[in-house]
Amino acid sequence: MSNASGHEILRDDASTRLSILGNHAIVRGGLEAGVQFYSCYPGTPSSEIGDTFAQIAKAADIHFEYSVNEKIAVEVAFAASLAGARSMCGMKHLGLSSANDPISTMPYVGVGGGMVIVSAGDPSAITSPNEQDQRHFTKFLYYPIFDPATPEDARRMTKYAFGFSETTGLPVILRPTTRVCHSSGMVQFDSLPAERNEVGFKKDPPRYVPIPQNARRMRVELTERYKKAEALLATSGFFPRTGSGRRGIIASGVAYSYTAHVIQQLGIEDEVTLQQVGAYPIPEELLKDFLASVDSVLVVEELTPFVEEWVTLSAFRAGRTIPILGKHTDHFPVEFEYSPDMVDGAVRKYLKLDQRNGRRANVPELPPRPPVLCPGCPHRTSFHMVKKVFGKKTVYCNDIGCYTLGYGEPLGACDMLLCMGSSISQASGIARVTGERTVAYIGDSTFYHSGLPALANAVQADDAITVVILDNYITAMTGFQPSLTSDNMAGGGSLSGVERSERFSIEDAVRGLGVQNLYSVDPFDDEATLAALEQAKAASGVSVVICHSPCVVHDRRVTKERKRSPFTVDQELCNSCTACVRMLGCPGILVIDGKYTIDRELCDGCELCADVCKHDAISPMQVEGD
Amino acid sequence: MTAPDQVSGAGTRVLVAGTGGQGVLTAARLLCDCFVDLGHEVVSGQLHGMAQRGGAVQSSIIIDGGTCPVIAAGQADFVVGLEPVETVRALPVVSEHTWVYMNTAPIIPYVVAQRAARKEADASYPDVDGLIAAMHAATSNVLTLDATACAIEAGSAKALNMVMLGCLLGTGSLPCSADTFWEAAVRRMPPKLHDTNSRAFRAGVAMTAERANCGGAA
Secondary structure: OOOOOOOHHHOOOOOOEEEEEHHHHHHHHHHHOOOOEEEEOOOOOOHHHHHHHHHHHHHHOOEEEEOOOHHHHHHHHHHHHHOOOOEEEEEEHHHHHHOHHHHHHHHHHOOOOOEEEEEEEOOOOOOOOOOOOHHHHHHHHOOOEEOOOOHHHHHHHHHHHHHHHHHHOOOEEEOOEHHHHOEEEEEEOOOOOOOOOOOOOOOOHHHHOOOHHHHHHHHHHHHHHHHHHHHHHOOOOOOOEEEOOOEEEEEEOHHHHHHHHHHHHHOOOOOEEEEEEOEEOOOHHHHHHHHHHOOEEEEEOOOOOHHHHHHHHHHHHOOOOOOEEOOOOOOOOOOOOOOHHHHHHHHHHHOOOOOOOOOOOOOOOOOOOOOOOOOOOHHHHHHHHHHHHHOOOOOEEOOOOHHHHHOOOOOOOOOEOOOOOHHHHHHHHHHHHHOOOEEEEEEHHHHHHHHHHHHHHHHHHOOOEEEEEEEOOOEOOOOOEOOOOOOHHHOOOOOOOOOOOOOOOHHHHHHHOOOOEEEEEOOOOHHHHHHHHHHHHHOOOOEEEEEEOOOHHHHHHHHOOOOOOOEEEOOOOOOOOOHHHHHHOOOOEEEEOOEEEEOOOOOOOOOHHHHHOOOOOEEEOOOOOO | OOOOOOOOOOOEEEEEEEEOOOOHHHHHHHHHHHHHHOOOOEEEEEEOOOOOOOOEEEEEEEEOOOOOOOOOOOOOOEEEEOOHHHHHHOHHHOOOOOEEEEEOOOOOOHHHHHHHHOOOOOOOOOOHHHHHHHHHHHOOOEEEEOHHHHHHHHOOHHHHHHHHHHHHHHOOOOOOOHHHHHHHHHOOOOHHHHHHHHHHHHHHHHHHHHHHHOOOOO
């Protein structure tokens, strides 16, 4: 029933018109441009781009990899570009920061084959620790940036960007946001190319080596490339202007879709001229022309007043002193994503129309459904064991991934969090100044992403930290992409599709970094886990405990079976002491009509609640023939 | 100058709401794909955070109504609620013109148990009759049913979303008939699901047809 787009997206039929996810439209745009290389690190809301490329890579003859981190994804893709291949890499907004080092020099060197970096933004920080505005990379590092409003924009821009990148010599950024990535819209397919770039690296060290004497020459070339980019964008077709009034509105990203909707709903097409900004740098002549045609401007864009300030500067240079409204006039906030209702209110204010009557629906107080570790997650057990041994006073530095869900009561496994791989370095910092043994939690994928250098750093400083690596053999939070510890023989997949008969050994990596106190456990083996944790706590310097157990949800998907029978509460023995609920926070334990029960469908039979029950009220369900 | 206070606008706007695992996104995807197969222009948006199984999920489907994937306040023509609390959470898009189909079988959020164990306030699932009343306060067009029971009767609790799609298509107010929709839908389903899903969908269609014959929604 799914249109996972695996095959649909490969259709070589230019009459195809489908409603597909923005992320799938980006893949289609790449295919239409003849993309030859795709690398990525998963991150919401960008993940489906890589997952789709992973599905079709073989059929479409594309080199594909889930890289170990975003910096590496960018570097391999850039080198592929230098060898002539049209290359692409994907990540979320934070990944762009993670890859900032190579990204900052790439425009100096310039591309070979066209290169497009997809960096998906997350206004309102729906699935991220911050919202950041990647559009500043155009002024910061001279990247042309495409800013789609719809899935069709995303397809057209991606396709266009490759040729544009080759003509200008610049790598480019495509920056869709959550509402574009995760919305479906009508997409009109173009045909697939008959030919692709010829590949082969031609040696030319002064061209490819940015040592200072070359970098200064490249810096001057960069100015020319960026000017060329601005000139080309003027005829790119990504700056459509509609309507005819003297009241101007400039909008970008998904806020452009909202604005077009509001204008149509209000029936004010004749009063308003609407200008979309679909890319940066905004061509100066185009803006001057727009500013001359209107008497005032409202700027509609999410996050920082980026276009607003750009337009204000252009108006000043053009000697056009008209009101330019937006965030600095409080028509819009600088925080969070917009909504059609917010745009409706601002447009009415701008045009001095009555505001909509405030007959707001009266939504009663409702219980929330916050994200939580799944029932049966082996690392709820890991958290529980660590807390038993290290107690409540120990500082727990946590990291990015499912295990961030150890935050808050009752698991209390997250006192501190920053970014990928930060748990180990933060634990080092805390331990060094407090003199107290500090715990770092990190998952398998995050450990390889950026935990390795932090661990080496802790070992050389002999920090009093215990690193608990929660290995579940998969990158679960972003949708079950393979990690280095995935077992590809058992359906876990592998990063580059290369079949390996053995999983990567975290033990070998940790030992190789010089860690002496290393323990490997299965968290469901209580005795061994508690003993290992006690020893890790008593150790001097760095100790590492690796908890291995597969993600239950992924395991059930792959094997299509439940390995353990669900548990049930004997109501005669349960005295509602609530220990199981207060200690574990398992979503499988419910209160129905005042009685504590276990949801048979949700329970995965991990047994942890039975272990903490002092009244022997919880036991495996006797199921016939199940 | 006065602007219209409530504009329904061109197109049909449907919001499907429920919890992760109930089949909200599958139902939305099916609506989206089938209406495209039938020659319509469809956009669809999803709203779900980090929630895996058990989180709140909403999906909007806009048929022949432009490119904006988000439904503005009061602008849903239909709300398809797979769970009582999640139906009420969709109230902001409901106006007196909206038709609401609401499954009355609750999925209890785990926070209820957490609150009960800590003896906090709001430590129970809201009274379902009160939730129905909250919907009735916004629109008189509310159809309530135990769609989970209907789905189980049809062969599988997992067919809940098909019962609810049946209710929606059974109104006859979408751009195609229930029969035409279902012909398109089965083409997109694995054969082993055809029987159960068809029974579930028909049960939903019968539910709205029956109420319509009684001269209005319950």
